[in-house]
Amino acid sequence: MNSNKRFTVVYSIVGTKKEALDKAKNICVEQTIEFPYDLVTDKYVKNTIVGRVESIKACGKKYMAAISYANETAGTELTQFLNVVFGNTSIKPGIRVEKLSPPAALLKKLQGPRFGMSGIRNLTGVYNRPLLCSALKPMGLSVKKLADLAYKFALGGIDIIKDDHGLANQAFSPFDKRIPAVCAAVKKANKETGATTLYAPNITADGLETIRRAKFAKKCGAGALIISPGLAGFETMRMIAEDNSIGLPIFYHPAFHGSYVVNPDSGISHYAFFGQLTRMHGADAVIFPNFGGRFSFTECECREIADGCKAGLGKLKPNLPGPGGGMTMDRIPYMKNFYGHDAVFLMGGGLFSSGKDITENCKKFRRVTGTIL
Amino acid sequence: MNSNKRFTVVYSIVGTKKEALDKAKNICVEQTIEFPYDLVTDKYVKNTIVGRVESIKACGKKYMAAISYANETAGTELTQFLNVVFGNTSIKPGIRVEKLSPPAALLKKLQGPRFGMSGIRNLTGVYNRPLLCSALKPMGLSVKKLADLAYKFALGGIDIIKDDHGLANQAFSPFDKRIPAVCAAVKKANKETGATTLYAPNITADGLETIRRAKFAKKCGAGALIISPGLAGFETMRMIAEDNSIGLPIFYHPAFHGSYVVNPDSGISHYAFFGQLTRMHGADAVIFPNFGGRFSFTECECREIADGCKAGLGKLKPNLPGPGGGMTMDRIPYMKNFYGHDAVFLMGGGLFSSGKDITENCKKFRRVTGTIL
Numbered sequence: 001m002n003s004n005k006r007f008t009v010v011y012s013i014v015g016t017k018k019e020a021l022d023k024a025k026n027i028c029v030e031q032t033i034e035f036p037y038d039l040v041t042d043k044y045v046k047n048t049i050v051g052r053v054e055s056i057k058a059c060g061k062k063y064m065a066a067i068s069y070a071n072e073t074a075g076t077e078l079t080q081f082l083n084v085v086f087g088n089t090s091i092k093p094g095i096r097v098e099k100l101s102p103p104a105a106l107l108k109k110l111q112g113p114r115f116g117m118s119g120i121r122n123l124t125g126v127y128n129r130p131l132l133c134s135a136l137k138p139m140g141l142s143v144k145k146l147a148d149l150a151y152k153f154a155l156g157g158i159d160i161i162k163d164d165h166g167l168a169n170q171a172f173s174p175f176d177k178r179i180p181a182v183c184a185a186v187k188k189a190n191k192e193t194g195a196t197t198l199y200a201p202n203i204t205a206d207g208l209e210t211i212r213r214a215k216f217a218k219k220c221g222a223g224a225l226i227i228s229p230g231l232a233g234f235e236t237m238r239m240i241a242e243d244n245s246i247g248l249p250i251f252y253h254p255a256f257h258g259s260y261v262v263n264p265d266s267g268i269s270h271y272a273f274f275g276q277l278t279r280m281h282g283a284d285a286v287i288f289p290n291f292g293g294r295f296s297f298t299e300c301e302c303r304e305i306a307d308g309c310k311a312g313l314g315k316l317k318p319n320l321p322g323p324g325g326g327m328t329m330d331r332i333p334y335m336k337n338f339y340g341h342d343a344v345f346l347m348g349g350g351l352f353s354s355g356k357d358i359t360e361n362c363k364k365f366r367r368v369t370g371t372i373l
Numbered sequence: 374m375n376s377n378k379r380f381t382v383v384y385s386i387v388g389t390k391k392e393a394l395d396k397a398k399n400i401c402v403e404q405t406i407e408f409p410y411d412l413v414t415d416k417y418v419k420n421t422i423v424g425r426v427e428s429i430k431a432c433g434k435k436y437m438a439a440i441s442y443a444n445e446t447a448g449t450e451l452t453q454f455l456n457v458v459f460g461n462t463s464i465k466p467g468i469r470v471e472k473l474s475p476p477a478a479l480l481k482k483l484q485g486p487r488f489g490m491s492g493i494r495n496l497t498g499v500y501n502r503p504l505l506c507s508a509l510k511p512m513g514l515s516v517k518k519l520a521d522l523a524y525k526f527a528l529g530g531i532d533i534i535k536d537d538h539g540l541a542n543q544a545f546s547p548f549d550k551r552i553p554a555v556c557a558a559v560k561k562a563n564k565e566t567g568a569t570t571l572y573a574p575n576i577t578a579d580g581l582e583t584i585r586r587a588k589f590a591k592k593c594g595a596g597a598l599i600i601s602p603g604l605a606g607f608e609t610m611r612m613i614a615e616d617n618s619i620g621l622p623i624f625y626h627p628a629f630h631g632s633y634v635v636n637p638d639s640g641i642s643h644y645a646f647f648g649q650l651t652r653m654h655g656a657d658a659v660i661f662p663n664f665g666g667r668f669s670f671t672e673c674e675c676r677e678i679a680d681g682c683k684a685g686l687g688k689l690k691p692n693l694p695g696p697g698g699g700m701t702m703d704r705i706p707y708m709k710n711f712y713g714h715d716a717v718f719l720m721g722g723g724l725f726s727s728g729k730d731i732t733e734n735c736k737k738f739r740r741v742t743g744t745i746l
Contacts, residue, residue: 032513032539044545078579087538088538093669165461171448206451257463259632262465263466349412
């Protein structure tokens, strides 16, 4: 729906048709001039800068409004684009961002996922099945115990071993000690198996320390990175993704970001948030809570995420949906049927509860996912 | 409720008493070990690392659960503290963070507001009334028109003139041209009036450009800064607040942060989000939508914010609540009664709609706020 001069955002709005149309008109003003429309004297401001309701139609019990904005309101800054999309309107209940169609010039400027779905397949050599991921946990274990666990995971054929997102730089497992130790453990296992398991340390930290940790992890031989931009900032993730001196695949974690998606009538849709926004900020894979686990996401919402991860978005590569959060062995066949091969399945606690030998459990995870080790 | 070894978070939880208690117990695990509790063998992990329900009691239709966590789960990192507080639980509906009692070691490490409420009073010389703020708008005006507007605001006795949060670096008003022009206009007016009106440019931008803009603004003679950490990142705001080479008061703007507060049963309370979190991240003043304007905040929620801005939080200074968003002259007496003197009143569009002479309108704003110019 984008012209070459305006970009479009689709919002879902709660209310009667009249209420929805009034709210849509208010969005046009709130997201741009934030000023009494009748008092505007400048013609350029009045005719070009103010948003326009391009269409509004019923969709279930809500209304879908497509609103266009002049490209120059956002310029080519991602933060200002998001400001026009949802800055003040995020504070109004009953309005949800459903879908973004960013300006071409902005998409051209963004790198997006450096590796994306196909790049992660190339790095791991896994082409004919979903990828497997597990997490080093629980928080509180020593570096030695975590490294030992990583070794066992890698021997069992896990493709990506990530730090649990709660492992930061705590006294029980300091970052600068954990990363080299786990890297060495995974390297040893890879030598024995001939596989290329990747270790993704959690680099989420305060301020520029996040970037230092990314560089340190790269130096230690980490194969990927995990970051929670809800804590470290979306822009910090994008900077790391676009930094050629780092050049590792980025796994997005949703910690502290749930408030954007957890209410169906406000915030941002699963499609736009986990699909479009993570790609614009350079994530190569997107961890999210699968349906049927400890969290409340529905099958429909998870389908939206998988769709958003691969929908057309300028030159930006598709990234890899990573459902997790309470997964168990018995659910893998259903998940495989639901997501197909283009996903990374994340099993944490479930890997521990299916038997005492963790390496055997990993092998079982591989078997039920479709390929005999 | 903090011991010297554990810190406490109060959550409100939707459900029956039994459901609320079950959810509270789940939070204890989800926010720490994220691992089947019965499979934990390590005693330190089981007895210390896992969160503890310290109390749970009915409060209206919900339950308030106080949960304590070992200080070492967060260490002294603010991002990891927030991760323990609400990382994964942010993705679960029906649970809201109500109040934080951060570890003393973390509060000791943070600078908090450099100026805070009293520091901004010292900078502006305003002690006996609420401060007055207005915004340069609408988006789309040229640098010359914005500078002219700033001059008129300053002549009329506005204490703080901020960029509208939608002014970034667009072609119609590039940052590096706007800031020196508006600084010069405000300086000229200050010379004429003898007052010390502060100009707060909007520095929100992509990546490290936000920090560059802060430094550029300082160099141009800006008296304060406005930033939307929902876009640029809370950590970016904190870095700028704690940077001695910048050293300007920081005005927090809530753009793109609304999803955290807009639903009463999930996200984070107005008290904790606008009060406690903005102070931990160094904001000296907090712009938020006042009750009765274009937004939906209630009087009770605004009271929470004003309380959170000054409640005890280690050595962190109180910051200044900044209600705005659809304010008009006739509401000022009620606001003054509600907030008292310890606030900065933000009027944007309302200043334009009360007469053709903008400087006269500013003087009226000053008169109704309590001091004759």
